[in-house]
Each structure stands twice: as C-alpha cells, then as structure tokens.
Amino acid sequence: MKLNEAVFRARDYDLAATLGCGQAFRWEFRDNRWQGVVGENWVALEQRGHTILARAAKPQTDWRWLENYLQIHVDLPAILATFPQDAPMQEAVARCLGLRLLQQEPWECLASFILSSTKQIVQIRQIVDRLCARQGRPIVGLDHETAFAFPTAEQIAALNESQLRECRMGFRAPYLLAAARSVAGGELALGGLRRLELLEARARLLQLTGVGPKIADCVLLFAGGFPNAFPVDVWVMRALRQSYFRNRRVPLARLREFSSTYFGPHGGLAQQYLFHSLRLGEGKKLSH
C-alpha cells in the first residue's frame, strides 16, 4: 500500500449520497471516483461495497483528517433509530440509506452557504470553484496538476468587493466580505461555537448580514457539531408541508418550531434525508 492510499471500512455508508447531497460543494464525480479538496489535501474517493478507497495527491502519515471529515466511525443505525418512526420519515431514509453528515471546516461551510442563497446547487458549486481557483492557495492535485484550497477568511478579508464579484457571486459579495473580516478580525470565533448552547451559537451567526436562520443552521449542523440544528429551506419546507401538514400553507415560523423538536436529537440528519430524497424524486433537476 502506497503512502498516498488508504482503505477504510465503512458499513452503512453511501458515499454518493453523502458527497452529492448538497451539504458540501467541492466534490465532483469524475472517472468513476469522487474528487475533491479537504483542507489542503486533494483526494479521490471510491466506494467498493463496505470499504472506501482513498487516494490523496500527497503521501500521508495520518488519515484521521479524512476519517473525521467523512465521519466514518459514526454508528449510523443508532442514529436512525432516534428518528420518528412515521411513514414519510422511513420512506426518506429508505431512499438514501447510508447518507451521512460530514464534519466540515467552519469557515468554508459558512462562506459556502453565504453564497448559497437563491442559487441552485449547481451554481453554488460554480461560484465556489471560481472563488477557490482565483483566491485559494494552490495545492497539489491529481497527477501533479494544480488544485486549490478554499480561501481562508484572512485571504478573503484582504480583497475588495469587485474582486469577489468577479467570481459571479452577485449581491452576496459584500456579505461574504464582511463575514471574512469578522472572522479574520476575531470578532466571530467560529471554532468556539461548538462549546456554546445552540441558541447562543445561532445568535452569534445571525449577527452577520446575509446570514439568516437557514444559513446559520447549516453551519451549526454541517460544521458546528450541533446534530439537532435543522435548516428549513424551500425543499424541506415542501417536504414538511406534504408529509406533516396535509399540504397546507404553513407559516415558516411554525415549520421551524415543529421541526426543532419533532425529529429528535439528530434532527439535522433527518432533515438531510428529507431534503435529499425529495430532490432525488425530482430526477432531472439533479443533473450537474
């Protein structure tokens, strides 16, 4: 086994659902493998039955960064058992069983979701790609090609708005810039969020212009270690209305209130199952 390759045992793991469901935006399925960048490491992943093969661009002495990112050792069945045992939830689980939450880096997650508002997932990917290619640190990629790390808050804080608009992010540019400056300047300590109560951590994120309840919950769930954060977007809103409110028009606040307790301590993963299974059902819309 070469130093840049590793094999992980991964039961109950659906790599395609996990990397393709829209919780992270830098994964691309090409040449039969998932290729992406985690931190400063370019890596390709391939699932074979109950194992995941990893090939990094650089030799590794320790793969914990990847195991942690992929949350390989999480006991999925134990978490699924905490979901409500109703028909819509169980159907959603059946449709993308093996979908996991990733453990993402908080700044990349926050920045990505600031860029996500009223954008299709395909387009979020494109914006993030351009941002990385223009402003991220070059790293070693596939076959010694150049890849790019996600730009740090410090790097973005040093830019101006028009440089960000060149990445085609439109009105989100000032939001991203202000967030970067807040993080780089130490006013917002992203790493410390996980030590706070959920409501307090959310309140800190909501201080940022361009970050509302949905984006805040995405960051708390995908990068902040809050398994019960439950982002309510248009898709989840649809799913909740269909399955739990007889297709009635329900105020968003009411949906948030409902979802904050109904889905239990791992509501965030339940949300991800509802989200992804509904999107899978649309079929065509998932083409990227």
Place this chain on the structure above:
DNA sequence: ATCCAGGTCGGTC
C-alpha cells in the same frame, strides 16, 4: 423568453 434557485434584507401594513 420566463421562471426560479439549500434566503435575507429593508421597508411597509
């Protein structure tokens, strides 16, 4: 062409 996208903001009632 027209609509709408993993929302949020600032201004109205």
Place this chain on the structure above:
DNA sequence: GACCGACATGGA
C-alpha cells in the same frame, strides 16, 4: 410582528 419586493446571475 407578518407580509413583500429587491437582490445578481444563470440553469432549465
């Protein structure tokens, strides 16, 4: 407080 148009950009 709840409702509503604006916001950049580009896929479908």
